Amino acid sequence: MPKLWNATIDAHRNAVREAVLDSTARLVADQGVASVTMSRIAEAAGIGRATLYKYFPDVESILRAWHERQVGAHLHQLAQVRSRYAEQPYQALSAVLDAYAHICRAQHGGGPMAASLHQGEHLAHAHAHLRELVAGLVGDAAAAGDVRGDVPAAELAAFCLNALQAAAGLASKAGVGRLVTVTLAGLRPPAA
Amino acid sequence: MPKLWNATIDAHRNAVREAVLDSTARLVADQGVASVTMSRIAEAAGIGRATLYKYFPDVESILRAWHERQVGAHLHQLAQVRSRYAEQPYQALSAVLDAYAHICRAQHGGGPMAASLHQGEHLAHAHAHLRELVAGLVGDAAAAGDVRGDVPAAELAAFCLNALQAAAGLASKAGVGRLVTVTLAGLRPPAA
Numbered sequence A, B: 001m002p003k004l005w006n007a008t009i010d011a012h013r014n015a016v017r018e019a020v021l022d023s024t025a026r027l028v029a030d031q032g033v034a035s036v037t038m039s040r041i042a043e044a045a046g047i048g049r050a051t052l053y054k055y056f057p058d059v060e061s062i063l064r065a066w067h068e069r070q071v072g073a074h075l076h077q078l079a080q081v082r083s084r085y086a087e088q089p090y091q092a093l094s095a096v097l098d099a100y101a102h103i104c105r106a107q108h109g110g111g112p113m114a115a116s117l118h119q120g121e122h123l124a125h126a127h128a129h130l131r132e133l134v135a136g137l138v139g140d141a142a143a144a145g146d147v148r149g150d151v152p153a154a155e156l157a158a159f160c161l162n163a164l165q166a167a168a169g170l171a172s173k174a175g176v177g178r179l180v181t182v183t184l185a186g187l188r189p190p191a192a
Helices: A003-031 A038-045 A049-055 A059-083 A089-106 A111-117 A121-143 A153-169 A173-187 B003-031 B038-045 B049-055 B059-083 B089-106 B111-117 B121-143 B153-169 B173-187
Strands: none
Touching (some): A003 A049, A003 A059, A038 A049, A038 A059, A059 A089, A089 A121, A089 A153, A089 A173, A121 A153, A153 A173, A173 B153, B003 B038, B003 B049, B003 B059, B059 B121, B089 B121, B089 B173, B121 B153
16 A cells, blocks of 8 residues: 555544544543443444444553553653753753642542552653653752752652642642642752 | 450450461562462461451451551551650651651552552541641641741641652662651741
8 A cells, every 4th residue: 555545544543542532531521430331432432332442442441541641741741841941950840840740730639540540551651751850850950059969869859759749639729839839948958 | 145255255356367467468478469368368377268257258358457457557656656756846747757758668569459458448547647647746846936837737748748658669768868858858947
């Protein structure tokens, strides 16, 4: 087959896949994960049930693919936030931590589905990537004297990412701002 | 039946129950959770399989009971640490956070069993209890001027408990000390 034809098929397959993930996310948000079935997903995505099974074997694999897409989008968002502050590592760090805290707050937070999704290998990779991104910024900010140098950057990055997960339990956006402030205060060089 | 007899039966039942939990913990530590069966637990505890089934319906319920006992012991330990520093809220807070970080580091950390145990309702209660204990100390230390007063005590408690969970990924005890230092630095009143 000519290349153009293959490209068209690929684009079509991607479009169907994205539509399935979007529809599934909407169904889960509207009705909860327990009521989501392959038939309902197919109907919501406007495709036949048999077609859906050509893309995904079961609901769980769709949820996993959706979660992977979410996590990838969040990493992309954080990398973009960082890129806005070239040569300003502390500002970049503050902005990335603030964005991450808001992502944590927006998480549905909990339930057996969340626990099962969070076991995924894709998430281990994403977390490693995130720790690397934050540790890099912490290291640069420490070199500039804006972050304490008495604790390894990787440990400070793990501290930040764990601390900001407290955002998941916060009722207000103002609380997220306070949490970021407190976390950043932990990073500051100790008074001489 | 006379009371003494009942008390003897209760004591015996408790002793068997404790022995089952101890044996299960040892089996899990030695061989991993996947290889633990009711027969092996009964053998290790020195009781018959039929007797074991009079106490617990399945392996999962034993693991849950064991986890509940662990969590209860940790809460008791933290309450004892606090009681060593009456009238010294900041010292009590530091000591409790340090003890909690060491508990977090000692956790096996992860796997499907951990995820399933962490869903339990008993853990939600224990966490609420822990947040209350730490929030109380934070509030007292803030009243004494040793902790920042610009963030609600409950939010600072959530910050601490989340941040210290980073201890689970730390290779060294020295790292735990650094993590506690950084977390406490976040709590300090901001420089005027």
